[in-house]
Amino acid sequence: xxxxxxxxxxxxxxxxxxxxxxxxxxxxxxxxxxxxxxxxxxxxxxxxxxxxxxxxxxxxxxxxxxxxxxxxxxxxxxxxxxxxxxxxxxxxxxxxxxxxxxxxxxxxxxxxxxxxxxxxxxxxxxxxxxxxxxxxxxxxxxxxxxxxxxxxxxxxxxxxxxxxxxxxxxxxxxxxxxxxxxxxxxxxxxxxxxxxxxxxxxxxxxxxxxxxxxxxxxxxxxxxxxxxxxxxxxxxxxxxxxxxxxxxxxxxxxxxxxxxxxxxxxxxxxxxxxxxxxxxxxxxxxxxxxxxxxxxxxxxxxxxxxxxxxxxxxxxxxxxxxxxxxxxxxxxxxxxxxxxxxxxxxxxxxxxxxxxxxxxxxxxxxxxxxxxxxxxxxxxxxxxxxxxxxxxxxxx
Numbered sequence: 001x002x003x004x005x006x007x008x009x010x011x012x013x014x015x016x017x018x019x020x021x022x023x024x025x026x027x028x029x030x031x032x033x034x035x036x037x038x039x040x041x042x043x044x045x046x047x048x049x050x051x052x053x054x055x056x057x058x059x060x061x062x063x064x065x066x067x068x069x070x071x072x073x074x075x076x077x078x079x080x081x082x083x084x085x086x087x088x089x090x091x092x093x094x095x096x097x098x099x100x101x102x103x104x105x106x107x108x109x110x111x112x113x114x115x116x117x118x119x120x121x122x123x124x125x126x127x128x129x130x131x132x133x134x135x136x137x138x139x140x141x142x143x144x145x146x147x148x149x150x151x152x153x154x155x156x157x158x159x160x161x162x163x164x165x166x167x168x169x170x171x172x173x174x175x176x177x178x179x180x181x182x183x184x185x186x187x188x189x190x191x192x193x194x195x196x197x198x199x200x201x202x203x204x205x206x207x208x209x210x211x212x213x214x215x216x217x218x219x220x221x222x223x224x225x226x227x228x229x230x231x232x233x234x235x236x237x238x239x240x241x242x243x244x245x246x247x248x249x250x251x252x253x254x255x256x257x258x259x260x261x262x263x264x265x266x267x268x269x270x271x272x273x274x275x276x277x278x279x280x281x282x283x284x285x286x287x288x289x290x291x292x293x294x295x296x297x298x299x300x301x302x303x304x305x306x307x308x309x310x311x312x313x314x315x316x317x318x319x320x321x322x323x324x325x326x327x328x329x330x331x332x333x334x335x336x337x338x339x340x341x342x343x344x345x346x347x348x349x350x351x352x353x354x355x356x357x358x359x360x361x362x363x364x365x366x367x368x369x370x371x372x373x374x375x376x377x378x379x380x381x382x383x384x385x386x387x388x389x390x391x392x393x394x395x396x
């Protein structure tokens with residue numbers, strides 16, 4: 001910045017908004033030691049592609065892989081080909097398969113791909129699967145794609161299984177078969193209906209406690225092949241209870257984009273879409289948590305935990321805004337911030353999903369991102385925000 005305060009008029013605000021001084025976030029020497037942490041990563045759409053609703057995804061592979069290197073540079077693992085990458089919302093199977101291959105190959109250039117990236121395996125390429133055997137076959141094909149790439153496997157929740165299953169036994173039959181043929185432990189994914197309404201009643205019941213018992217029974221039966229569970233229900237108390245009930249050695253990866261600071265502090269690991277947008281701050285907070293756990297005395301521990309809270313604190317209003325109802329449109333805010341931060345050239349998304357949030361919503365995301373210190377180049381961010389406001393017929 002030039003030393004002259006940068007201001008911008010935002011819709012709904014009576015006075016111009018003045019940006020804070022940018023924050024320089026130090027890159028850590030390595031991955032966090034006290035928690036295993038994944039950032040669920042978005043894909044960058046090609047700015048010249050026909051990324052319209054219903055058309056095949058046109059991905060800017062160079063920018064997509066460059067963004068994964070950005071996440072790895074902050075010590076985070078990458079969870080790829082998941083809902084943040086617009087699975088079931090525009091990323092078709094051909095593009096997903098290529099994403100898995102390319103992301104794992106990029107990870108291999110840095111180390112063990114299974115340690116750096118885990119990819120979602122589901123059934124979305126078989127939308128008409130109507131029997132449990134067809135669903136198992138669809139899952140098996142995608143698992144093989146991930147394993148061939150040498151990435152870790154995340155068994156994603158299946159819309160097809162949610163439609164076909166008649167109760168917990170059907171879920172156990174499908175997942176039991178998949179876990180029985182796995183060659184290494186996998187991560188199970190429980191995605192709540194706020195993220196995908198077609199997953200209502202997953203694990204065999206719309207009652208969350210009954211579904212939890214079904215889920216735990218499956219995990220207990222196959223614990224050696226369950227590396228962890230990723231839970232996205234946005235219910236902190238439920239997650240704490242579930243975490244305590246898991247068999248020893250099975251990690252709970254929080255997917256709670258509303259309550260992640262307290263859940264990580266109390267013992268959850270993390271696999272979060274918001275970490276795509278807040279990676280620099282997340283890395284600094286996790287470093288403070290590591291230092292708290294290494295501390296030899298209580299005052300030092302308390303000081304580092306205070307730093308953890310102070311870093312993560314401003315990111316929570318940002319995350320809650322991005323993930324507000326309808327929650328499944330959160331990807332728009334994630335990509336918007338990547339554009340503002342200079343990680344990609346255009347605010348475009350596969351399936352035309354950049355239109356899923358209003359300009360007033362995006363303006364508030366802009367403000368909250370600045371408050372959290374997540375606009376590394378304020379002049380660029382303001383230039384791009386003004387261009388977007390102009391396209392909406394608003395004064396900039």
